[in-house]
Each structure stands twice: as C-alpha cells, then as structure tokens.
Amino acid sequence: GEDVEQSLFLSVREGDSSVINCTYTDSSSTYLYWYKQEPGAGLQLLTYIFSNMDMKQDQRLTVLLNKKDKHLSLRIADTQTGDSAIYFCAESFGSSNTGKLIFGQGTTLQVKP
C-alpha cells in the first residue's frame, strides 16, 4: 500500500546543512514533494522532483531521489533560524489521475542560533 515515513525531529546549528529523510513504499509514485509548514500556517510547497530524476537543485535546496531504495532526501544548505518548521514529504501517483497526495508524518527542524 501507500505509505510515507519520516524521522520526527532534527536539530542543527545555524549555518550548518540540514538533511531531512523520507522513505516511501509505492514505486508507482510519479512526483515527490517537499512541503514546509510554519506554526499556524498552511503547507507551502518548497520543491518537487519527478520520479525519473535523481537530483534537483533549487538555490539552497537539494533533493536527492534513490528510486531503488525508495528514499528521498531534502538538503538545506546554510540553514537559517527562519528554516525552523515542519517539513513534509509527499508523493502523488500519475496512474490514479486524481492528484491525491500521500504525506509523511513530518519532520520538525529546529535551528539553533
């Protein structure tokens, strides 16, 4: 079935790199996403990767996809205190054609000054 798992918590120092990991079970996913949720706010799309890609870079964000291991990661370079938030990975399935997203439980990133 469809399941997405993430570690619950990550703490880093300001200026360090953060790596948030995600594993998924359904290999038929077409797109994998990273969303950010700040306190009291909705889910903000950070970046996404098509399932036939290995890597995508967008400014401070690097997404790595290992399709064989069904592992997705988000690297944030030069992490700032403003990056403190909950990060969700999610997958969508082209075959279902309804746009349904399956989310992980979210990783809380704490950035210490």
Add this chain to the structure above:
Amino acid sequence: EPEVTQTPSHQVTQMGQEVILRCVPISNHLYFYWYRQILGQKVEFLVSFYNNEISEKSEIFDDQFSVERPDGSNFTLKIRSTKLEDSAMYFCASSEKLSTDTQYFGPGTRLTVL
C-alpha cells in the same frame, strides 16, 4: 500572489452538530482537495473534486461528509453530524491541472468538537 483562503480559522462545535468549512481556491484552478491533520498525526487525503464531481475519496470520507462548489468561487466541506474524532485541522488545496501540478494549500481550519 494568489492564494487559497479558508474560513473560519477556528470552529468549535458540539458533537452531533453540522459544520461547513469554507474555502476559496485560486481563481483559475480546476481541481480541489480537502485534507485533514489530526493533532500529532499525518496529513490525510479526504477527497478530490473536479468538474463538479468527486474524483476520489478516502475511507475517512464516509456518508457524514460532503463537498460542494455552490458558486464559481467557493468550495465547501460539510460534516453532517460531527463526532469527537472529527477534531482536526482541515486543509483545502487547489491545483490548475492534475497530478503533475502543484497543489496550493490554504492555512487550514481548526475544528474542535466538544
């Protein structure tokens, strides 16, 4: 920048009462979604809606739930007879196109059932 809006931000209701959660999707978007997040748990898909029909619904979306696009701008989620376990944050989302397209989320409505 266009955004999805939701009202109210917080709704408190008594068990057994009906609630309607409202969303205004981005104006040129054609696909609409509801998700919910029970405190401390995953964001869960409830329903997707396109062309005035439900495209897909989850097991959570039982007969107590319904969705409607009553006019050209609003998209509503109705819970007919709320239960304690319906307490959650409810997120509306919209996208311009399907599956390949970004879903933009609203800020959510926190529903508290007493």
